[in-house]
Amino acid sequence: MFMRLFHRRPHRVPVLLCALLALAAGALVAGPAAASPDPGGRFGPGDPGVLSAGAEVAQLYEDASAAAQQYETTRRAAKEQEARARRLEGLLARERREIAALRGDLGRIARAQYRSGGGLPRTAQLLLADSPEDLIRGQQAVWQADLAVDNAVSKSRRAEARLSADERKAAAAWHSLAERNGELAQLRRDIAAKLERALWKLQGEADRSVATGKCSKPVRLKQPKTRTTRAWVAPVKSYRLSAGFDSVGQHWAHRHTGQDFAVPIGTPVRAAGAGRVVSVSCGGAFGVEVVLEHSGGYYTQYAHLAAVTVTKGQRVRAGQWVGQSGTTGNSTGPHLHFEVRLTPKWGSAVDPTRWLKERGVRLRP
Structure with a gap:
């Protein structure tokens, strides 16, 4: 205003x-x-x-x-x-x-x-x-x-x-x-x-990509001017936390498997840490999503995106933009679904808030 x-x-x-x-x-x-x-x-x-x-x-x-x-x-x-x-x-x-x-x-x-x-x-x-x-x-x-x-x-x-x-x-x-x-x-x-x-x-x-199951070409974005010196960061810079890990709701078949960050469509989404892109997909309940593999046997997922900026096999650094938030897939509004897994597939999630806290990243409400 x-x-x-x-x-x-x-x-x-x-x-x-x-x-x-x-x-x-x-x-x-x-x-x-x-x-x-x-x-x-x-x-x-x-x-x-x-x-x-x-x-x-x-x-x-x-x-x-x-x-x-x-x-x-x-x-x-x-x-x-x-x-x-x-x-x-x-x-x-x-x-x-x-x-x-x-x-x-x-x-x-x-x-x-x-x-x-x-x-x-x-x-x-x-x-x-x-x-x-x-x-x-x-x-x-x-x-x-x-x-x-x-x-x-x-x-x-x-x-x-x-x-x-x-x-x-x-x-x-x-x-x-x-x-x-x-x-x-x-x-x-x-x-x-x-x-x-x-x-x-x-x-x-993004919705058309999800409907056809075929991802569009990665968006070429200018990366942030300043690179973080931290090994781990929050997946978005400015946000409001919404649905948390293990929440119960009508939108999930079981319990919620990640942490949701309420952000506007188009907000840059950052890699939580250095790693490698193991998958980029554009169909199903998660809509447009990116999954990264990190050292220590952990994987992070970034879902309901409107666009991606990386390709499979690409190496990324902590804080690098990997996509833009949206509301694709099973989503009731613009937000980022962030998940930490033990495998690249759904069903092996751990509490992302606690996981980030153990790595020095405290999420604010």
């Missing part, structure tokens, strides 16, 4: 917001492309102008993440600026009080000049002076009063001009920030709409 940009009266906001305009403009120029065709061939060989559904989904997830980060950056900057605005409003109010005081000073100076004869012509001052010394002192008082008036007028004018410029710049800054957040919000909506279409396109292709 998009958080609205807070609004304040533009003429009460300080000029420091102008610094945010450069940040916003730069981010907008460097903003994510809304699912442009595979720039730089990031998703492997093939026609660079056409993405597979799985690769398109992966790219749209990246674009959505980048747009969300930019939106949040702008939102946080605006919130920080609101705090600055509250602090600086006092300074603006003080500036206004100083201007009012200067105008009062001008009035007092003018009255003092009038009382001291500052308004009299020089001839009259000569006639009324009791002595040359009185004349000189009176003339000095007039000069000082004139200088004080000039200084006060100049200071008042500078303060008024500065205040007026600050208010104009602040109003422009708020307008630009509002436009920037509106553009980012629209960008996110556009990406979300394209992602929704791409997700169901991906799932539709």
Whole structure:
């Protein structure tokens, strides 16, 4: 959900917001492309102008993440600026009080000049002076009063001009920030709409593969930039745990043999550890699935996928993407069914949560 940009009266906001305009403009120029065709061939060989559904989904997830980060950056900057605005409003109010005081000073100076004869012509001052010394002192008082008036007028004018410029710049800054957040919000909506279409396109292709029992070619995805140094990882990075091992439910002939991770369609699925792909299949209750063999005589299964990114016999490392989540086979919604077995076949499962915990991977609820 998009958080609205807070609004304040533009003429009460300080000029420091102008610094945010450069940040916003730069981010907008460097903003994510809304699912442009595979720039730089990031998703492997093939026609660079056409993405597979799985690769398109992966790219749209990246674009959505980048747009969300930019939106949040702008939102946080605006919130920080609101705090600055509250602090600086006092300074603006003080500036206004100083201007009012200067105008009062001008009035007092003018009255003092009038009382001291500052308004009299020089001839009259000569006639009324009791002595040359009185004349000189009176003339000095007039000069000082004139200088004080000039200084006060100049200071008042500078303060008024500065205040007026600050208010104009602040109003422009708020307008630009509002436009920037509106553009980012629209960008996110556009990406979300394209992602929704791409997700169901991906799932539709997966369902057709399951119906025919024939797997599609592996999706060529750009692997994560950072490789984990851990020997074992959770099969998905962000998730919510749903059905657990040995659960009882109407969707299973016996008890549940794995741990389910509730994730959106198209979420990258990771190899829990280094190993070798022993099977890739696309039919039956598990839908599209991948089974890996690991050292120590254990196997891991990744089921109900929408796409796979590996082939049989391929070696994989811990954290490498082996597929994308979906809802194929006997599935009531998008999720990953993760299973740990003693053999590559169904019927030899062990508790995957405990198995991962023994290897230093604690699953969060």
